[in-house]
Amino acid sequence: MIDSNNPIPLHVQISNALVKQIKAGMYKDKIPSERELIEAYTVSRTTVRQAIAKLVNDGILKKVHGKGTFINEGKPIQEWLSNLNSLTETIKNMGMTPSSKLLAAEQINVKDHTIDIFNMDLYRIERLRYADGEPLAIEEHYYPLSVGLKLSSYDLGTETIFDLLENEMGITLAEAEQIISTEDADARVAGLLGIPKGASVLTVERIIADELGNPLEFYRGYYRPDKYVFRVKSKRNGLRGSP
Amino acid sequence: MIDSNNPIPLHVQISNALVKQIKAGMYKDKIPSERELIEAYTVSRTTVRQAIAKLVNDGILKKVHGKGTFINEGKPIQEWLSNLNSLTETIKNMGMTPSSKLLAAEQINVKDHTIDIFNMDLYRIERLRYADGEPLAIEEHYYPLSVGLKLSSYDLGTETIFDLLENEMGITLAEAEQIISTEDADARVAGLLGIPKGASVLTVERIIADELGNPLEFYRGYYRPDKYVFRVKSKRNGLRGSP
DNA sequence: CAGTGGTCTAGACCACTGG
DNA sequence: CAGTGGTCTAGACCACTGG
The missing domain is CATH 1.10.10.10 (Winged helix-like DNA-binding domain superfamily/Winged helix DNA-binding domain)
Known part of the structure; x- marks a missing residue:
């Protein structure tokens, strides 16, 4: 054991x-x-x-x-977990119909990116996500090349990436660390999301890791704040311990 | 040393x-x-x-x-959302010095507010928060009148509200539900935070409740996203929600 | 008081990064 | 290769909780 x-x-x-x-x-x-x-x-x-x-x-x-x-007895943070599980699921849970448009699927050489958790060539997938036909978010995923190439053999316009990783490719996603912030939309983001240039967009950066803490995916998302917010339940605890 | x-x-x-x-x-x-x-x-x-x-x-x-x-160069202050910490605690944890300026402390009649979790007269406290002397956030707190009046007898320009509630007044904060989004800063918010009008600000709305789920506080915060971000750890299939 | 976690020492070998 | 953090041992004494 x-x-x-x-x-x-x-x-x-x-x-x-x-x-x-x-x-x-x-x-x-x-x-x-x-x-x-x-x-x-x-x-x-x-x-x-x-x-x-x-x-x-x-x-x-x-x-x-x-x-x-x-x-520790405690309740799960249900809203947040559903967000983590996949945007597809979250949209469905809200009674809307999800869809996607593939914007990019390409290889990136190690010297052309600055994602410091990966010191290797990457594969980048970018999709525009819709809820009931309205633009909701832009999602960028970065994977090690071997993973990305396998993903690219599926129809990324319709498939749920988490499903592919876990069920088709046998990859175990264990933990995610996410950082939520906001930016002023640049022209491209504004155009894709259908909002004025300079308007606020919610941003998420996420690292997903396996059980040993090895990074599996780097993710960046841009969300329309009028259509999507983050909900979190917190406990007043003080478990800010050192590992 | x-x-x-x-x-x-x-x-x-x-x-x-x-x-x-x-x-x-x-x-x-x-x-x-x-x-x-x-x-x-x-x-x-x-x-x-x-x-x-x-x-x-x-x-x-x-x-x-x-x-x-x-x-970690120039990283904004990172709050772990799974724990409900006061901004004072978060700033100190990052090795910076917190300070406050009291903007408002006033009674609000039940018919003049729309905070639907409280059907009673409220007390509103608004403060501008600094980290190392730089404006970081505007925080609005709403309390039932009895609680707010007691709070107002302390120096809210220097005290930590969580400390007063928990240690001086014996109130137990148990759980919070938070909604995180973003807005374009209006003239007043922009001026107080020292950012351009229309720039993106991170917003938080929070309800804090006691162990029985009774609401104790309604909170609204406006944060400078270049100085403050939210961080969450999630488990994919853990036995609980977020750490 | 016995049992608990909190702190700390003084080592050891390993795996990884870069020149 | 020398230098780095990662893991691990086998101890020690302390501070705290509860009976």
């Missing part, structure tokens, strides 16, 4: 094992203490603490000094 | 020292390597790595395996 010959770091293996056990309901409220986990997995305290720190940072666990490490 | 007799943990002292040095422009791009910091502060590698990890988590530093640890 935990294998020190496995190239996956021990602390990641332990994190994953703990998550599996929590999901299986193996612990009611509290996970075993650090000393107990040291015994159970025959690792050092540093390794156990690193595994736990990751889950605390993810909001799954909560540590209380002198008491123990507890499972 | 770094004092092992100080009750503040060494790694926190080192974090703070690094932030101070970065702000002072002591490093151009890269901070010293972990081995160099071990020498400089006469601590173990664990302690140095703990200090750095905090700043990486806050978005101030970025580690690159085999190369070094780099300063």
Whole structure:
């Protein structure tokens, strides 16, 4: 189960094992203490603490000094997850009909891009997304070349990219980090979205990574703020721990 | 400077020292390597790595395996949306100094507002917020009259409202639902924030509720997008929503 | 008081980046 | 190759919680 010959770091293996056990309901409220986990997995305290720190940072666990490490009861952020799942799903959930127009699908050489998480040639896919026939967003996706070339063999005007990645290509999307901001629309963005030049557009930059934190996709989205907003539920907690 | 007799943990002292040095422009791009910091502060590698990890988590530093640890240049303040933090806390976490100017503190009669979660007279507090002396955001808070009147007895130009609510008034903030969008700045907002009229501003509307879901506060914020962005981590198939 | 997480030391070997 | 961060060990003492 935990294998020190496995190239996956021990602390990641332990994190994953703990998550599996929590999901299986193996612990009611509290996970075993650090000393107990040291015994159970025959690792050092540093390794156990690193595994736990990751889950605390993810909001799954909560540590209380002198008491123990507890499972965080909480509600999922349903609106946000549906956005992450795919824009197609979100549009459908709102009772509208999604559609897409492929704007670009092309190779980019490593020296022509500045996406510093990828130090390799990339494949770029750009689509204009519609809801009930009205322009809603422009989405740019960047993938490693091998992934992008496989994607390009499908009809990107109609397919959902997440479906292709996960179901056709067997790629596991685990985590996403997103940054939400705004920009003044330039002429091209304004024209495509059907808004005045200089009007505010919502922007999203996103890095999707696999379970080990390796980046799989870089994404940039431009949304019409009159048609699309972000909804997030937050808890007053203070889980701003260091990993 | 770094004092092992100080009750503040060494790694926190080192974090703070690094932030101070970065702000002072002591490093151009890269901070010293972990081995160099071990020498400089006469601590173990664990302690140095703990200090750095905090700043990486806050978005101030970025580690690159085999190369070094780099300063995240000119990145706007990043708020992790999964936690409900006050702007004061967020600014401090980024190693900057928060300040405020009170713009308004006034009673509003029930018939003069349209905030449909409150069917009662309200108290409205509006402040201009600064980070390191630069305008960052305009924040409007609406409270039930009894709460607002108590708040108004404090110096709202210097106090943190969350602190007053939680520590002075014993009010428990549990959950918030936030809507993030963007608007073109009108003349007043542009003037206060020091940006051109019509430029994009990030907007947040927020309802904070107690553990039973009773609304405690309605909030509206206007943020300069060059200085402030929202950050969210999401799980693709996690057992919970966002960390 | 025993048990918990928080901090910290002083090492070790590995994988990665660049010249 | 020398230098970097990534992982990991095997300890130690501290501060906090609860009975």
